[in-house]
Ligand SMILES: Nc1ncnc2c1ncn2[C@@H]1O[C@H](COP(=O)(O)OP(=O)(O)O)[C@@H](O)[C@H]1O
């Protein structure tokens with residue numbers, strides 16, 4: 001089982017959109033996939049039309065009183081399940097801090113279902129916290145959406161330095177450009193100016209597209225609502241690259 | 248994983264179309280039509296019909312006996328519980344899946360060696376056209392699915408339709424919706440809970456039945472039946488087994504076909520020898536000769552099969568020199584292929600066909616061409632007692648004569664005796680009390696295993712020497728290969744010595760008072 005985390009310290013950069021679309025594409029590709037919505041805002045849960053509720057809340061889950069297995073819901077798509085968000089996840093830090101191995105608890109919680117899934121996708125809340133430390137320990141690949149600005153690149157480099165300092169099995173780290181606006185000079189320039197040798201930034205990028213924006217209305221992955229659209233194409237290319245890194 | 252609840256719809260498939268059935272269910276149950284599913288099926292329409300499933304099992308139903316159903320759907324292999332139909336494991340397998348080692352690790356673990364050396368073959372192939380209806384909650388989230396399907400089985404006579412099925416498929420975390428929907432479906436007129444699985448229905452259509460083949464003899468005889476009738480039943484049963492294995496042997500599907508084919512030949516020869524006079528002596532003599540020929544014709548291929556099956560243990564035995572044995576393996580493979588061609592020719596020959604067809608007529612149930620022989624009218628109960636006693640006592644006598652200095656040939660003869668006794672006990676098991684009979688068989692089996700490993704080691708040793716010489720004369724070998732062969736010979740020597748050392752103990756147990764009392768109890772007479 002591989003674990004992929006959509007992570008960025010900032011909100012509104014396209015983490016959830018990437019997590020949802022990549023999880024769908026992985027499942028369509030035959031990977032038995034579980035998407036865990038770790039964000040109490042429950043955007044991913046909402047997009048799959050599932051109630052943002054885990055019986056007993058995050059507490060029962062994190063303390064191991066309720067198995068992850070019991071909380072999993074099937075999405076409408078074959079091979080793709082969801083572990084829903086719950087409002088109580090906003091106290092996840094405190095709950096994790098209360099366990100024996102506070103930074104490895106998430107990893108431990110996924111262990112019992114590791115035989116059932118080929119891929120777990122973590123949709124992370126925007127923060128740097130005990131939750132994100134758990135994500136770093138659990139993930140094989142941290143996938144970071146970047147809106148093309150100089151600042152976001154610098155933040156990404158800081159994250160890379162941080163991850164390099166982690167002890168234990170460090171995750172791979174890749175960024176991709178998100179919400180790229182072709183009409184913005186800055187976006188185009190920044191992407192062109194990128195040193196060729198930067199292997200930690202993927203070639204595929206996701207353009208700013210109505211199809212993605214409209215996911216809140218369609219409540220479907222773009223590959224389902226608009227299979228031939230630009231956005232669907234972009235997530236398809238992104239999945240191809242991500243799959244390559246994971247394999 | 249959740250288990251679908253299955254129903255069947257009354258009436259033949261063609262009376263009402265799938266679309267009509269679906270739209271009816273759609274209406275009465277208030278469900279939604281899942282067009283996305285239709286689309287994916289339309290896409291595959293030109294390739295035939297919707298989903299194609301091949302159910303896989305070995306010729307002797309080892310998957311089924313282990314309690315499972317194995318199905319291939321494109322690149323997916325699904326293992327389900329035979330009774331409940333619950334899906335246990337789904338795994339991806341892109342290539343050919345024939346033998347245990349071709350299986351994905353999760354499946355291999357679960358089947359736990361059940362396949363042995365046997366090959367998986369499709370036992371039934373079903374293609375289906377399906378329509379999917381879904382139940383939604385107020386968020387338009389799917390909470391249960393209804394799959395209506397028309398399956399058909401590919402058979403030699405052409406496609407045969409199965410009963411139209413309706414399956415209520417639960418979604419993880421939403422089971423209660425499926426349960427409620429299943430209850431509503433079950434209440435509809437013309438809908439019945441499915442009495443059998445698709446697997447069972449499809450296999451039945453092919454004319455086979457799980458468990459319909461086993462190499463074990465299971466005859467039901469009565470003591471007062473005439474030896475003539477009893478012998479013919481034995482012969483017919485063996486002939487059926489021989490014929491069942493014919494095409495698999497010809498095609499070389501797996502090594503067990505030839506193995507079982509030869510067992511049938513050997514048992515037939517043994518019965519011809521041990522039940523003399525059941526048929527006219529000239530008939531018996533003729534078929535003894537013909538079956539001897541058939542046995543001999545199949546021997547070289549079987550010997551090479553055994554060799555190749557044992558090869559992994561050879562390489563393990565020589566450790567670091569394993570790579571040096573590779574030329575030997577290649578050589579054996581080539582020889583096996585050559586011998587198999589010859590075997591196929593023999594089984595395609597007029598002589599074989601004549602043997603098979605004439606024998607079939609001779610021992611026919613209703614109009615046998617062979618009349619009762621001089622001993623044919625004696626009741627089989629008495630005949631069996633006498634034969635078993637005689638062969639067992641001969642085995643005891645010869646076994647007692649074996650000493651540490653006896654030549655290997657003496658042990659080989661003893662092994663033949665043991666085999667004859669084993670066959671008699673198997674043919675006539677139904678005439679005796681189960682408990683002492685099976686105890687006697689397992690005692691005998693212990694002895695046979697010992698004699699078998701002794702002889703196998705001897706034969707293999709002899710053959711490695713022979714092969715090494717042939718490799719040498721063909722100029723195809725290196726010193727390293729010869730050295731490895733030498734080490735192999737040494738391990739065979741070891742095995743043989745070990746079997747020899749254990750012989751006395753095994754035989755003493757067989758010949759002990761307990762087992763003799765048992766044999767006396769079974770067959771009477773003086774022990
Ligand atoms: N490529 C895109 N084009 C247009 N809108 C996007 C794109 N990616 C995300 N959005 C929109 O931006 C908002 C934030 O995206 P989201 O994926 O939820 O980010 P995050 O999870 O990082 O907070 C959402 O309203 C989403 O619809």
Ligand SMILES: [Mg+2]
Nearest residue numbers: 015016039043
């Ligand atoms: Mg989000």
